[in-house]
Amino acid sequence: MMSVPTILLATAALAGCATVPNPRPSAEPGAYHALGTEPGWTLTIGERLMHFSGPYGQGPVSEPTPRVIHGFAGEIWQGKRIKVNVVHGRCSDGMSDRVYSDSVQLGVDGKAYRGCGGAIKTG
Secondary structure (H helix, E strand, C coil): CCCHHHHHHHHHHHHHCCCCCCCCCCCCCCCEEEEECCCCEEEEECCCEEEEECHHHCCCEEEECCCCEECCCCEEEECCCEEEEEEEEEEECCCCCCEEEEEEEEEECCEEEEEEEEEEECC
């Protein structure tokens, strides 16, 4: 089994090769996972911790998971450094044939990212 740093390095290397990052980098049961491409990034929102791994090897950002806000279109997390807005509706990652259940708008240290998250849809 690979260690978390090894998985993160592998994900960063793959992102640099224009491939889709692993949407399930965490083994935490029940965690929410999101990803973006061009540039590649991953986000995991667990019960206690939110973790963002940025594009091109930019340092990871982790902080305690704030209380979720249940908005009209989806969930919202407003941390100090990580801000997440999930909108329920089909989302294509643009790099593969995968379609996800949610669109994700993400802000990390004032920088905006867009991607997909949640369950991978079939058919």
